[in-house]
Amino acid sequence: MGIEIGLYVHIPFCRSKCAYCDFASVAGREHLWRPYLDVLLAEIAAIPPLRPITLYVGGGTPTLWPAEYLTAVIEAVRSAGLPAGAEATVEANPGTVDEAKLAALRRAGYNRISLGVQSTQEANLRLLGRIHSYAEAGDAVRWARAAGFDNLSIDLISGLPGQTVAEWQTDLARALELESEHLSAYGLSLEEGTPLAAAVARGALPEPDADIWADMYLSTEEILAAAGYRHYEISNWASAPDALPPDPGAARQATRAPRDWVRRSGPAARLLTCGHNLIYWRNEPYLGLGSGAHSSLQGKRFARLADPAAYVAARPADRVSFMEEIGPSLEMAETAILGLRLVAGLERDRFRHRFGPDPVEWFREPVSWAQGHGLLEYDDYAVYLTQRGRLLSNEVFQRLLPTTEP
Ligand code: SF4
Numbered sequence: 144m145g146i147e148i149g150l151y152v153h154i155p156f157c158r159s160k161c162a163y164c165d166f167a168s169v170a171g172r173e174h175l176w177r178p179y180l181d182v183l184l185a186e187i188a189a190i191p192p193l194r195p196i197t198l199y200v201g202g203g204t205p206t207l208w209p210a211e212y213l214t215a216v217i218e219a220v221r222s223a224g225l226p227a228g229a230e231a232t233v234e235a236n237p238g239t240v241d242e243a244k245l246a247a248l249r250r251a252g253y254n255r256i257s258l259g260v261q262s263t264q265e266a267n268l269r270l271l272g273r274i275h276s277y278a279e280a281g282d283a284v285r286w287a288r289a290a291g292f293d294n295l296s297i298d299l300i301s302g303l304p305g306q307t308v309a310e311w312q313t314d315l316a317r318a319l320e321l322e323s324e325h326l327s328a329y330g331l332s333l334e335e336g337t338p339l340a341a342a343v344a345r346g347a348l349p350e351p352d353a354d355i356w357a358d359m360y361l362s363t364e365e366i367l368a369a370a371g372y373r374h375y376e377i378s379n380w381a382s383a384p385d386a387l388p389p390d391p392g393a394a395r396q397a398t399r400a401p402r403d404w405v406r407r408s409g410p411a412a413r414l415l416t417c418g419h420n421l422i423y424w425r426n427e428p429y430l431g432l433g434s435g436a437h438s439s440l441q442g443k444r445f446a447r448l449a450d451p452a453a454y455v456a457a458r459p460a461d462r463v464s465f466m467e468e469i470g471p472s473l474e475m476a477e478t479a480i481l482g483l484r485l486v487a488g489l490e491r492d493r494f495r496h497r498f499g500p501d502p503v504e505w506f507r508e509p510v511s512w513a514q515g516h517g518l519l520e521y522d523d524y525a526v527y528l529t530q531r532g533r534l535l536s537n538e539v540f541q542r543l544l545p546t547t548e549p
Pocket of ligand 1: 156157159160161164165166168202203204236
């Protein structure tokens with residue numbers, strides 16, 4: 144039996160580059176689409192004996208591609224062992240879909256769609272350099288529903304330059320009208336080299352304010368909880384499936400078996416969290432195919448060439464641009480950091496089973512520091528961030544990293 148993996152497939156092409164984006168993506172380059180697909184299909188065919196249990200097709204803008212290309216991808220992944228009914232997500236940009244394309248993607252077997260809405264206000268969509276309006280996002284949701292997608296996620300970005308808490312609350316209120324099963328709300332990160340960062344640096348736009356962003360985050364927790372969403376990761380909320388009990392303690396327990404959730408399928412056990420991302424947050428094995436994709440497998444982490452032209456031209460063995468061994472103490476620290484991102488926390492039992500020591504003992508100093516500052520708590524079952532800890536998570540995470548690898 145091969146190792147179970149989450150499979151990520153990267154489609155690096157976009158219509159134009161957004162003002163905040165430093166992802167591995169390029170505008171245009173249509174001439175590369177077909178050769179890039181051929182490379183991907185060959186890589187997917189080589190996946191076994193690894194066994195994909197989730198598929199996530201991200202980008203870039205996967206839906207810039209014709210539906211036939213994305214159909215070829217999922218068919219190849221199924222041939223490589225993705226079980227029927229397993230979670231298969233495709234990212235979609237509202238400016239690149241229509242009813243027919245979404246229907247074709249659903250027919251092909253994608254059963255989850257992640258829609259990059261980002262903002263519901265035209266001025267902020269223009270600021271971000273998005274190619275779509277909010278009205279188009281609404282159309283995309285309607286078409287996705289008509290196509291039969293019953294697991295839909297929406298991405299929003301908070302903390303934009305000049306954005307007020309009231310504006311953000313309007314974004315949330317409008318996003319709630321779209322009735323998605325899942326919501327990701329990320330804080331804007333100003334990345335060096337992007338037009339947005341340059342505009343802030345030269346004073347053309349105000350610097351995002353950390354205190355205002357903290358207020359946005361707290362109001363996100365409040366508004367989404369009131370609307371019935373379950374906060375399950377620092378930046379992610381899922382509509383509460385029937386399987387989850389209402390009290391927070393029991394809810395923490397219920398989010399503890401992602402692999403079982405991933406394996407289950409069908410209406411009796413609908414997966415409203417993102418099963419694929421839960422694999423990342425559990426620090427379990429995943430394989431990324433395509434330019435710029437990252438993998439973590441069998442004690443190694445590796446990344447592939449970021450430039451799609453170089454990627455297509457390279458021999459298979461030369462497509463990996465970076466590889467490092469993950470020593471035991473780094474793996475333990477990363478497992479703790481990723482696990483603490485989950486509201487359910489880092490499961491002590493699971494950690495002991497995987498590594499031997501108990502995490503509260505192993506990380507005694509940082510745990511005690513974070514607990515003393517009101518950032519972290521633990522019980523018999525898990526170590527978890529408090530609300531204040533979720534706001535200041537990097538303060539905790541950096542203290543968990545080993546200073547030297549033995
Ligand atoms: S659509 Fe996504 S990947 Fe493409 S440029 Fe915009 S933010 Fe970047």
